[in-house]
Amino acid sequence: xxxxxxxxxxxxxxxxxxxxxxxxxxxxxxxxxxxxxxxxxxxxxxxxxxxxxxxxxxxxxxxxxxxxxxxxxxxxxxxxxxxxxxxxxxxxxxxxxxxxxxxxxxxxxxxxxxxxxxxxxxxxxxxxxxxxxxxxxxxxxxxxxxxxxxxxxxxxxxxxxxxxxxxxxxxxxxxxxxxxxxxxxxxxxxxxxxxxxxxxxxxxxxxxxxxxxxxxxxxxxxxxxxxxxxxxxxxxxxxxx
Amino acid sequence: xxxxxxxxxxxxxxxxxxxxxxxxxxxxxxxxxxxxxxxxxxxxxxxxxxxxxxxxxxxxxxxxxxxxxxxxxxxxxxxxxxxxxxxxxxxxxxxxxxxxxxxxxxxxxxxxxxxxxxxxxxxxxxxxxxxxxxxxxxxxxxxxxxxxxxxxxxxxxxxxxxxxxxxxxxxxxxxxxxxxxxxxxxxxxxxxxxxxxxxxxxxxxxxxxxxxxxxxxxxxxxxxxxxxxxxxxxxxxxxxxxxxxxxxxxxxxxxxxxxxxxxxxxxxxxxxxxxxxxxxxxxxxxxxxxxxxxxxxxxxxxxxxxxxxxxxxxxxxxxxxxxxxxxxxxxxxxxxxxxxxxxxxxxxxxxxxxxxxxxxxxxxxxxxxxxxxxxxxxxxxxxxxxxxxxxxxxxxxxxxxxxxxxxxxxxxxxxxxxxxxxxxxxxxxxxxxxxxxxxxxxxxxxxxxxxxxxxxxxxxxxxxxxxxxxxxxxxxxxxxxxxx
Numbered sequence: 141x142x143x144x145x146x147x148x149x150x151x152x153x154x155x156x157x158x159x160x161x162x163x164x165x166x167x168x169x170x171x172x173x174x175x176x177x178x179x180x181x182x183x184x185x186x187x188x189x190x191x192x193x194x195x196x197x198x199x200x201x202x203x204x205x206x207x208x209x210x211x212x213x214x215x216x217x218x219x220x221x222x223x224x225x226x227x228x229x230x231x232x233x234x235x236x237x238x239x240x241x242x243x244x245x246x247x248x249x250x251x252x253x254x255x256x257x258x259x260x261x262x263x264x265x266x267x268x269x270x271x272x273x274x275x276x277x278x279x280x281x282x283x284x285x286x287x288x289x290x291x292x293x294x295x296x297x298x299x300x301x302x303x304x305x306x307x308x309x310x311x312x313x314x315x316x317x318x319x320x321x322x323x324x325x326x327x328x329x330x331x332x333x334x335x336x337x338x339x340x341x342x343x344x345x346x347x348x349x350x351x352x353x354x355x356x357x358x359x360x361x362x363x364x365x366x367x368x369x370x371x372x373x374x375x376x377x378x379x380x381x
Numbered sequence: 382x383x384x385x386x387x388x389x390x391x392x393x394x395x396x397x398x399x400x401x402x403x404x405x406x407x408x409x410x411x412x413x414x415x416x417x418x419x420x421x422x423x424x425x426x427x428x429x430x431x432x433x434x435x436x437x438x439x440x441x442x443x444x445x446x447x448x449x450x451x452x453x454x455x456x457x458x459x460x461x462x463x464x465x466x467x468x469x470x471x472x473x474x475x476x477x478x479x480x481x482x483x484x485x486x487x488x489x490x491x492x493x494x495x496x497x498x499x500x501x502x503x504x505x506x507x508x509x510x511x512x513x514x515x516x517x518x519x520x521x522x523x524x525x526x527x528x529x530x531x532x533x534x535x536x537x538x539x540x541x542x543x544x545x546x547x548x549x550x551x552x553x554x555x556x557x558x559x560x561x562x563x564x565x566x567x568x569x570x571x572x573x574x575x576x577x578x579x580x581x582x583x584x585x586x587x588x589x590x591x592x593x594x595x596x597x598x599x600x601x602x603x604x605x606x607x608x609x610x611x612x613x614x615x616x617x618x619x620x621x622x623x624x625x626x627x628x629x630x631x632x633x634x635x636x637x638x639x640x641x642x643x644x645x646x647x648x649x650x651x652x653x654x655x656x657x658x659x660x661x662x663x664x665x666x667x668x669x670x671x672x673x674x675x676x677x678x679x680x681x682x683x684x685x686x687x688x689x690x691x692x693x694x695x696x697x698x699x700x701x702x703x704x705x706x707x708x709x710x711x712x713x714x715x716x717x718x719x720x721x722x723x724x725x726x727x728x729x730x731x732x733x734x735x736x737x738x739x740x741x742x743x744x745x746x747x748x749x750x751x752x753x754x755x756x757x758x759x760x761x762x763x764x765x766x767x768x769x770x771x772x773x774x775x776x777x778x779x780x781x782x783x784x785x786x787x788x789x790x791x792x793x794x795x796x797x798x799x800x801x802x803x804x805x806x807x808x809x810x811x812x813x814x815x816x817x818x819x820x821x822x823x824x825x826x827x828x829x830x831x832x833x834x835x836x837x838x839x840x841x842x843x844x845x846x847x848x849x850x851x852x853x854x855x856x857x858x859x860x861x862x863x864x865x
Contacts, residue, residue, distance in 0.1 A: 154828065196468065
């Protein structure tokens with residue numbers, strides 16, 4: 141089908157003569173050229189705030205970086221404890237929830253006889269914690285799933301470029317970075333050592349009532365509490381009774 | 382600070398051009414008159430080769446000036462287009478040399494990376510392509526372009542007195558009587574390269590591109606030739622040095638006396654662009670179509686409608702590219718010689734300069750040659766700016782422009798020019814009509830239209846530091862908008 145080219149003769153003399161418009165076009169490009177040639181470039185990374193006669197709006201990336209928005213989820217990291225070991229307790233929650241299945245964990249268990257101080261405070265630790273950064277979709281579900289605040293996306297970084305695919309498989313030495321995080325509820329903060337705690341284990345429903353105003357029975361007698369003994373209460377007692 | 386750097390860089394470029402021009406004159410004088418062997422190891426070789434200065438001109442003008450400028454234009458095309466479009470452009474290639482580490486120097490190292498890429502890429506030939514014709518294509522596209530430069534005079538003929546003999550050295554490879562006709566003849570040959578490339582590639586799209594190239598180039602040959610007829614008539618010659626000499630005549634002017642250096646004449650010269658503005662536009666447009674660059678790049682259409690060199694890779698493609706840029710340089714040189722007064726300043730001081738530098742003819746010649754090359758570089762810039770300003774013409778528009786607009790105008794220009802020369806052989810009436818034409822176009826271009834807001838077409842109304850994106854001072858509210 142032949143294209144029917146129509147002549148548009150609606151323009152005024154300047155447009156139909158073409159030459160004046162041509163000169164105006166050249167003037168525009170030349171004005172931009174000269175302004176950009178003779179004036180230094182404003183390197184403000186907020187491009188809309190750039191001032192000055194130079195009109196270049198490029199952010200020259202590796203040297204200048206646009207700041208990320210506050211909600212940006214960057215490259216994840218394994219959060220270290222204050223002693224430098226990962227907070228991770230190898231519970232597999234992140235690996236389970238990961239929609240891209242990019243997290244691989246091998247759990248190790250602290251030996252009972254391990255002299256290390258926290259040996260029984262936490263029982264498991266990751267011997268392998270590997271994230272395939274090429275598969276990761278940066279959804280952040282692992283951060284939400286982690287019960288121990290052991291994986292975070294607060295670095296604000298991209299995954300750096302690599303020369304081969306194996307370089308994108310990040311293991312513990314690469315993932316374990318950033319400032320250490322500590323919570324009062326961390327088990328290793330609650331107990332000074334792995335020795336048995338100083339207090340006695342007490343039955344939970346007894347402890348619930350501790351420190352409350354004693355109940356009054358309808359007969360007027362004070363409620364008689366269950367005696368707290370120093371003897372450990374065998375758990376099997378409830379099952380037998 | 383940056384402006385200072387730019388000015389210094391421009392000065393360095395002018396200095397290099399001046400030095401190379403002087404070297405060219407020197408080499409010509411050496412070849413003509415003989416030379417000493419270096420370091421005192423030999424006697425004076427007095428057996429010069431009189432009349433062989435064209436060898437040095439061939440080497441330095443064609444192989445150094447044209448090729449180097451064309452090579453730099455490949456970079457300039459990208460860098461300048463970036464600056465016209467508010468980008469930065471190529472700046473990543475650096476070399477690991479102390480002092481230059483991490484500095485791109487405006488991207489000059491990209492030339493080396495481009496050349497290396499072209500030379501090391503696979504030289505692919507389609508399966509059923511004719512090997513002979515396929516290899517001949519880029520050669521035939523490239524060779525005529527360089528041959529075109531043979532008749533372009535870059536510098537004046539100066540008299541060098543060396544070893545008790547007088548030699549006349551000019552910066553021109555050959556000065557035949559047929560001057561401009563050589564340009565027409567050789568420019569027509571370039572079409573063979575493109576058509577052969579399209580035909581021999583054994584590719585339907587390449588063939589179509591070759592056909593487009595052939596028809597476009599043949600169409601514009603007519604306008605190309607007729608556009609120059611007016612200039613030939615006005616200066617009554619087809620030899621380019623004589624054309625340049627004819628443009629030194631000052632139509633109107635006066636002179637001031639500058640002490641011991643003698644009178645300094647100034648005025649309006651009889652440049653071709655003043656006498657023949659229509660001829661200039663026709664020639665420039667037609668020659669632009671011959672270079673196959675945007676807005677006449679229908680034969681190539683690299684990104685959309687692939688053209689005659691689709692199947693070429695490596696340095697064969699590089700030859701097509703570099704011949705395009707060499708054409709840009711040569712078109713600029715020919716236009717300078719015919720329409721912009723060649724190596725003359727024109728408006729003031731040519732005779733004064735010649736008189737005061739008569740003692741050192743090579744410096745004089747080099748100064749004039751530098752002026753020539755500066756004009757060439759300005760025209761190269763204009764060509765690149767045109768390429769980055771205008772959208773591509775549709776194919777029927779190209780043929781319409783060539784046959785229905787440029788050709789009748791060229792014919793009319795020939796008759797009007799002839800009548801005006803007949804009326805006034807001093808060319809003043811011709812110049813007056815030319816100035817009226819130029820003034821008409823400029824007045825139209827500078828006239829401000831009423832409805833010209835909000836298109837972004839003209840950012841002149843923005844404040845100087847607005848960065849081209851400034852919103853209007855007060856946005857019209859919906860109530861105000863509804864009144865329109």
